[in-house]
Amino acid sequence: MKKEYFEIFSACFPEYEMTQKRFFDLMHKDSCLYYEIKEDDEICAFAIVEDFAIRLLCVTPSKQGRGIGTRLIEQIEKEAKDRGFDKLITGGVSSKLFIGAPSESWRFFEKRGFVSEGGCDEMILDLNDFEFEKLSLHGSDIADYGWFDGDMKDIKAAVSLVDESWTQYFTKPENIYVGKVQGEIASFCMVDTNCQNYLTDKYGKVGMPGCVGTVPKFRDKGIALEMVARATRYLKTQGMDVSFIYYTGVPKWYEKIGYRTFLTECFGTKHL
Numbered sequence: 001m002k003k004e005y006f007e008i009f010s011a012c013f014p015e016y017e018m019t020q021k022r023f024f025d026l027m028h029k030d031s032c033l034y035y036e037i038k039e040d041d042e043i044c045a046f047a048i049v050e051d052f053a054i055r056l057l058c059v060t061p062s063k064q065g066r067g068i069g070t071r072l073i074e075q076i077e078k079e080a081k082d083r084g085f086d087k088l089i090t091g092g093v094s095s096k097l098f099i100g101a102p103s104e105s106w107r108f109f110e111k112r113g114f115v116s117e118g119g120c121d122e123m124i125l126d127l128n129d130f131e132f133e134k135l136s137l138h139g140s141d142i143a144d145y146g147w148f149d150g151d152m153k154d155i156k157a158a159v160s161l162v163d164e165s166w167t168q169y170f171t172k173p174e175n176i177y178v179g180k181v182q183g184e185i186a187s188f189c190m191v192d193t194n195c196q197n198y199l200t201d202k203y204g205k206v207g208m209p210g211c212v213g214t215v216p217k218f219r220d221k222g223i224a225l226e227m228v229a230r231a232t233r234y235l236k237t238q239g240m241d242v243s244f245i246y247y248t249g250v251p252k253w254y255e256k257i258g259y260r261t262f263l264t265e266c267f268g269t270k271h272l
Contacts (some may be wrong), residue, residue: 001028002036004043006057012058013102017202024098026198027056029084035075037068047072052085053092054101073112081272088166090114090268097198099247100265114268119184123245126197127207127236133227135257136239139226140216143186148176158185162213169211177209177234179227187227193238207235210246229257 005027006020018026027048028050032055035044045059045068054076059069090109093099100119101109110116123215139145148155155176156167168178169190179187195206209231214224232243246252251261 005046008058008060012059016198019201021200051081053089073240086231088270099266104265105266108266114270117267117269118264119259120247121251122263123254124262125243127257132233137226139223143179143181143223145179145230148173150177158215166211177231178222187214187224191231205238205240206244208244
């Protein structure tokens with residue numbers, strides 16, 4: 001990957017203050033294809049594509065609005081068709097940077113034929129400001145909380161009731177935090193104390209509660225909300241600077257314990 005890509009990205013998204021090494025680590029994969037456009041022998045735009053999911057497309061700010069991004073899309077579309085793909089999408093969950101098109105750039109994709117397939121929010125909480133004791137939580141009225149210490153088939157069975165595709169991620173009991181009602185798993189999440197992503201260089205140590213779920217019969221009782229709050233408190237005790245929520249469709253729920261949205265992303269599809 002070329003250093004010019006990082007320079008253009010930094011100009012387009014100055015709020016993500018990552019190092020060049022971090023950018024390369026996050027974006028470089030052997031399965032990616034790289035597209036670029038030059039003007040006056042200088043790279044002024046680039047796109048990174050994986051399985052014809054557009055993971056990132058950036059145009060130097062001073063050259064935006066001149067059709068350069070459209071030319072990149074046309075390059076990508078042509079090669080996608082040549083390789084037998086029948087559609088393009090924005091983002092892709094394999095990305096460790098954006099997993100969709102940042103909402104401020106969605107209009108660009110929409111004007112070029114992409115149709116919205118929904119979106120997600122990513123959220124952050126400054127742990128210096130987090131005070132668990134001041135939260136109004138009621139899950140512990142009926143649930144007990146702690147690290148999972150049972151048979152993995154039991155946690156996988158509970159997870160499958162929420163999202164079958166998540167079971168592949170639940171492999172280490174020491175990273176799984178649960179809420180139980182009379183010994184039965186009611187809610188669960190994974191807890192990551194070493195989350196290396198696009199926030200790390202700016203904020204420091206990043207922790208993450210992930211794959212948060214509640215077994216259907218235990219929903220709407222406040223169990224999961226207190227579980228996430230307790231997991232967040234744990235991250236603070238472990239010296240994390242911020243807690244990060246990756247890919248959520250329920251930002252108002254997380255706001256109840258202090259998280260705020262800092263990035264909204266749009267998922268789009270264009271059939272070729």
